[in-house]
Amino acid sequence: MNKNSKGLQRAMTAPFTVWMAIFIIIPIALVLFYAFTDANGSFTLSNILSIWEYKSTYIVSIELAFVATIICLILAYPLAYSISRMKARHQQTMVLLVMLPMWMNFLIRTYAWMTILEDTGLINTLLKSFLTLFGYEFEGFAMINTNGAIVLGMVYNFLPYMILPIYTVLTKIDKSVIEAAKDLGANGFNVFTKVLLPQSVPGIISGITMVFVPAVSTFIISKLLGGGMTYLIGDIIENYFLGNTGEVNYNVGAALSLVLMVLILISMGIMNRFDKDAETSGGGLF
Amino acid sequence: MKRFMSLIISVCILLVSFSVAAFAEDQVVLNVYNWGEYIEQSTIDMFEEKYPDIDVNYTTFDSNEAMYSKIVSGAASYDIVIPSEYMVSKLIQEDMLAEIDYSNIPNYKYIGDAYRNLASDPENKYSVPYFWGTVVVIYNSQFVDEEDVKDQSLDLLWNEKYAGKILMFDNPRDSFGISLTRLGYSMNSGNEKEWQEAAKALSEQKPIVQAYVMDAIFDKMESGEAWIAPYYAGDAFVIQESNPDIKFYIAKEGTNLFVDSMCILKTTEHKKEAELFINFMCEPEIAAMNAETVGYATPNTEAKKLLDPTITENAIVYPDEDYLKNNTEVFINLPQKTQMLQSTLWTDLKIISAEEGSESASLDWIDIFCIAVVAISVISAVYFFIRNSRRRKLWNQ
Numbered sequence: 001m002n003k004n005s006k007g008l009q010r011a012m013t014a015p016f017t018v019w020m021a022i023f024i025i026i027p028i029a030l031v032l033f034y035a036f037t038d039a040n041g042s043f044t045l046s047n048i049l050s051i052w053e054y055k056s057t058y059i060v061s062i063e064l065a066f067v068a069t070i071i072c073l074i075l076a077y078p079l080a081y082s083i084s085r086m087k088a089r090h091q092q093t094m095v096l097l098v099m100l101p102m103w104m105n106f107l108i109r110t111y112a113w114m115t116i117l118e119d120t121g122l123i124n125t126l127l128k129s130f131l132t133l134f135g136y137e138f139e140g141f142a143m144i145n146t147n148g149a150i151v152l153g154m155v156y157n158f159l160p161y162m163i164l165p166i167y168t169v170l171t172k173i174d175k176s177v178i179e180a181a182k183d184l185g186a187n188g189f190n191v192f193t194k195v196l197l198p199q200s201v202p203g204i205i206s207g208i209t210m211v212f213v214p215a216v217s218t219f220i221i222s223k224l225l226g227g228g229m230t231y232l233i234g235d236i237i238e239n240y241f242l243g244n245t246g247e248v249n250y251n252v253g254a255a256l257s258l259v260l261m262v263l264i265l266i267s268m269g270i271m272n273r274f275d276k277d278a279e280t281s282g283g284g285l286f
Numbered sequence: 287m288k289r290f291m292s293l294i295i296s297v298c299i300l301l302v303s304f305s306v307a308a309f310a311e312d313q314v315v316l317n318v319y320n321w322g323e324y325i326e327q328s329t330i331d332m333f334e335e336k337y338p339d340i341d342v343n344y345t346t347f348d349s350n351e352a353m354y355s356k357i358v359s360g361a362a363s364y365d366i367v368i369p370s371e372y373m374v375s376k377l378i379q380e381d382m383l384a385e386i387d388y389s390n391i392p393n394y395k396y397i398g399d400a401y402r403n404l405a406s407d408p409e410n411k412y413s414v415p416y417f418w419g420t421v422v423v424i425y426n427s428q429f430v431d432e433e434d435v436k437d438q439s440l441d442l443l444w445n446e447k448y449a450g451k452i453l454m455f456d457n458p459r460d461s462f463g464i465s466l467t468r469l470g471y472s473m474n475s476g477n478e479k480e481w482q483e484a485a486k487a488l489s490e491q492k493p494i495v496q497a498y499v500m501d502a503i504f505d506k507m508e509s510g511e512a513w514i515a516p517y518y519a520g521d522a523f524v525i526q527e528s529n530p531d532i533k534f535y536i537a538k539e540g541t542n543l544f545v546d547s548m549c550i551l552k553t554t555e556h557k558k559e560a561e562l563f564i565n566f567m568c569e570p571e572i573a574a575m576n577a578e579t580v581g582y583a584t585p586n587t588e589a590k591k592l593l594d595p596t597i598t599e600n601a602i603v604y605p606d607e608d609y610l611k612n613n614t615e616v617f618i619n620l621p622q623k624t625q626m627l628q629s630t631l632w633t634d635l636k637i638i639s640a641e642e643g644s645e646s647a648s649l650d651w652i653d654i655f656c657i658a659v660v661a662i663s664v665i666s667a668v669y670f671f672i673r674n675s676r677r678r679k680l681w682n683q
Contacts, residue, residue, distance in 0.1 A: 055656045057637055119450075120511045142450065145497050227497025228456050231636040239633070243355040245458050246620070247629035266663040273670060 031261075034254030047255035054236060054256065058263070061233040064147060065216035068154035069162075072211045073204065075155070076162035080203075081196075083163075084170035095167065098160050110153055110224050117143040117152075117225070145227030153221040154211075161210035169203030170196075205271055213264055233260055314559050315341045319353060319364040321546065322346040322501065324417070326579040329572050333563060340559050348500055349457050357382070357551065365554040366563060370544045371406035372459075372617035374413050377549065379619065383412040384550045390561040393568035400607060401585035404545055405616060413547035414564050417582035419519045420614060421460065421542045422602060426513040428531040440468040440537040442514055444487070449494035453506060453515035456498035458632035459617065460542070461488060464516055467539050467615070474618045478627060485631040489638060498636075507532060518544075519603050520582030536602060536613065543614035545585070 038044045083094045101109060116122045124140035131138040143149055173196065181195045219234030226232075233256060239245050240253030318330075323346075330342050345364075347353040350373040357364060369377065377383050388394055394414060401415040423442060425435060429451070434442060443452055443464065455461045463473040465484035475481060496512050504521070506512040508529045517525075522534040548567065550560045566572060573589035581597075583604050584590055590598055598604050605614075620628065 054637070059656070118506075118509075118511045120509055223456075224502075228499065228636065229492075229495070229497060231633070235636070236633065241355065243351040244349060245629040245632045246351055246625045248351075248355045248358065263663075266667050269670065270663065270666055 031254045031258055034250045035258040036255075038251060039249075047251045048259070050252060051255055051259050054233065057231055057233050057236060058260075060147075060230065061216050062263075064151055064230075064232070065154065065212050068151045068158070068215045069208055069212045071151070071155050072159050072162040073208065076159060076166055076207065077200075077204070080163050080166035080170055083167050084173075091171075095164070098163050101156075102160055106157060107220065107224075109157065110221060113149070113153055113156065114144065114224055117149055119144065144225065145229050147226070147230055149225040150222050150230060150232075153225040154215040154218065157221065158211040158215055161214075162207040165206040165210065166200060166203040169200045173199050201274060205274070208271065209268060212267075216264065217260060313339055313341050314556050315343050316366065316556055316559050316563055317343045317345070317362070317364040318366045318368075318563065319345055319347060319356075320368045322348050324368070324546075324580055324582075326575045329567070329575055332572070333566050336566070337559075337562060340562070342563070350459075351457070363553055364551055365556055365560045366548055366550055368416050368546050368548050370546050370617065371404055372619045374547055374549060375406040376619040378407060378412055382552055384552045384554060384557060385411050386414065386550060386564070387557075387561060390558070391565040391568065393565050393570075396568060396570060396573075396586045396588045398585050398587045400610075401545060404547075405618065406545075407547070413549050414568065415585040416546045416548050416567065417520070417577070417580065418543065418545040418585055419582045419603070420536055420544075420605065420610075421464070421516055422519045422522050422534040422536055424507060424515050424517055424522045424525065424532060424534040426507065426510060426529070426531050427533045428510070429513045435533075435535065438535045438538045440464060440516075440539050443516060444468075444491050444494075445514075446494055448514055450496050451513040452491075452495050453503055453512045454488075454491070454495050454498050455516060456500050458628050460516070461498075462628060462632070463542050463617070465491075467537070467541070470539070473542060473615050474620065476621065476624055481624070481627055481631060485635060488635050492635065492638065518582070520580055523581040523597075523600075523603055534602060536605065538613075540613045540615060543610060543616050545616070 035047055036043055036045070038046070079098075083091055083098075086094065114121075118124070119140055119142070121144070123143070128138050128140060177199075178191055178195060181191050186194060216232075217234045217237075219232060219238045222228075222230055222232045222235055237253050237256045237260075240247070240249045240256065242248070325344070330344055334340065334342055345362075347356065350369050353367060353369055354373060354376070356362060357367065367377075374383075388410075391414065397415055401418065403410050404413075404415075407413045423438075423440065425442065430442075430448065434445060434447070442448075443454070445452075455464070462481070462484055465487045466473050466475055466480060469480070469483055469487060471477070471480040471484070497506070499506065503512075503515055503517055504525060507515055507525050510529075510531075519534070519536075522532070526532040526534070548564045550557060550564075554560055567576070568586060570586060570588035570592060573584050573586040574592040577584040577586075577589060577593055577597075581603070584593075590604075601609075
């Protein structure tokens with residue numbers, strides 16, 4: 001590569017570098033700064049230490065996000081697989097269908113679930129009128145304002161982020177590899193565990209990342225579908241920054257986000273160990 | 287540091303607004319920051335028509351606290367804000383409001399005597415009342431037995447018969463206000479024990495609460511999803527219009543009286559125009575239009591005469607002055623210590639799970655679990671880091 005093209009390359013990456021600096025590096029630096037200072041700007045560890053009292057909230061957030069991620073994975077893998085085995089024309093349509101809900105505003109989609117799950121909502125009303133037709137007394141299911149509703153909201157909103165990376169990886173797997181495995185006497189189960197699954201690990205990992213991270217830090221889903229009955233860590237961070245509880249405290253809010261960020265980074269780091277050949281096969285987020 | 291951040295943000299905003307500003311160089315832009323669903327939109331158009339060289343940039347907030355954090359962060363500059371009285375006194379204390387030149391607001395003469403010299407602004411220098419109202423208990427008469435509402439008490443919100451059908455304010459000031467009043471204490475109590483008791487009552491209530499909401503109350507009460515909720519009287523009136531089964535009362539234990547006032551922020555560069563706006567909003571016809579839309583009580587005596595008498599004679603929307611004096615309490619700005627206590631108690635209330643009702647002391651296993659998780663992740667991170675760097679060394683050799 002000669003000097004000119006290097007300069008050109010640098011010039012072309014400049015916009016992104018500036019973008020990164022303003023909207024990624026500076027905010028993270030600010031989070032770090034606030035997390036380790038008090039209201040007067042002098043160094044303190046008390047913000048980080050005060051987070052211990054929110055441990056149960058961290059656990060609930062991680063638990064719900066974890067369940068949502070697992071459900072997403074179970075739903076997404078078979079779907080991604082069957083899409084990847086379709087004709088190219090059909091694949092396009094299916095991917096479009098997966099993306100379709102994302103064209104609508106996130107909030108509106110979540111509000112829609114609210115009216116579906118309510119005690120007087122779509123599901124309960126239909127079930128009630130159907131069952132009373134046959135003379136059964138039906139009280140209706142309590143669905144809205146439960147942790148289950150929050151998980152449902154997470155799964156619904158983030159499922160496409162699980163399907164797409166797995167699908168991308170699966171389409172790259174050469175069909176002849178599967179044929180070869182079958183030729184060599186592998187049954188369906190063995191083909192899946194020994195050939196397909198190992199090769200799709202990068203997609204699974206980036207899918208898990210893309211679902212788990214937004215799910216663990218969400219606050220609007222818990223507010224709308226959880227009815228404010230379950231606090232997730234995102235809710236507490238929001239409160240500290242907006243002062244909804246009557247106390248604006250950027251420092252504790254930043255410390256909470258920092259700890260969440262570190263927790264996510266650590267879990268991503270551990271998970272990437274399962275993906276030993278991510279560097280060679282590509283498709284992973286890291 | 288806050289300044290530094292606001293600098294960065296304002297630079298970003300500036301860059302964006304340059305293009306806008308280029309078109310409207312001699313136009314004055316007046317930034318008005320008000321509660322959501324709290325104005326008749328056409329009155330703004332009328333103002334802009336009357337003063338063609340002023341553009342109103344109207345934005346909304348959904349709680350006093352949200353408004354406060356937005357203006358102190360400096361992320362956006364506003365000229366006029368319309369907070370409630372306790373927030374007005376907080377803003378005055380922190381020297382954030384500009385003194386209003388009342389000679390520029392001739393329509394101030396229409397403001398009733400009862401709404402002048404409020405405790406929040408005793409010398410009447412900084413605020414012009416916009417609307418006032420009380421907090422009422424709303425219920426759906428189709429589902430709630432007449433017997434249970436007979437004594438017009440706040441206990442209805444704690445009635446286990448209606449478990450899962452009760453809504454509560456998703457903001458600590460109003461929720462604690464109700465709980466404190468129910469226990470016979472002042473909403474502005476400075477006594478920690480009373481706050482603890484109120485918090486305990488709220489945590490006992492949590493298992494029968496359907497949800498903590500603010501504006502979502504409209505939907506849930508209108509559709510019959512929820513049957514009982516405390517909310518602002520003006521909004522109760524609006525809900526009643528779309529569901530005639532809705533009824534409401536002022537609790538016998540007492541209630542909160544709020545007055546939302548128009549104020550000018552000290553940082554404004556368009557004080558004259560801001561005063562024009564405030565004056566315009568005090569115009570009887572305009573104030574009456576607003577009152578009709580939002581359903582709250584207007585402090586404007588002339589505007590009140592223009593309204594439909596069925597509204598102004600409604601003793602719940604417009605309670606008489608004796609009643610207000612004896613049964614209502616105005617929020618004052620809580621001292622810092624009480625505010626912190628309120629914040630902690632509220633967060634604790636929201637963290638406990640609804641099934642438990644109260645946080646049990648036997649959470650020791652959670653401590654152990656947390657320590658284990660943190661330890662394992664730190665150890666494995668260190669382990670992988672060392673192994674990686676070793677591997678790299680091997681490769682390099």
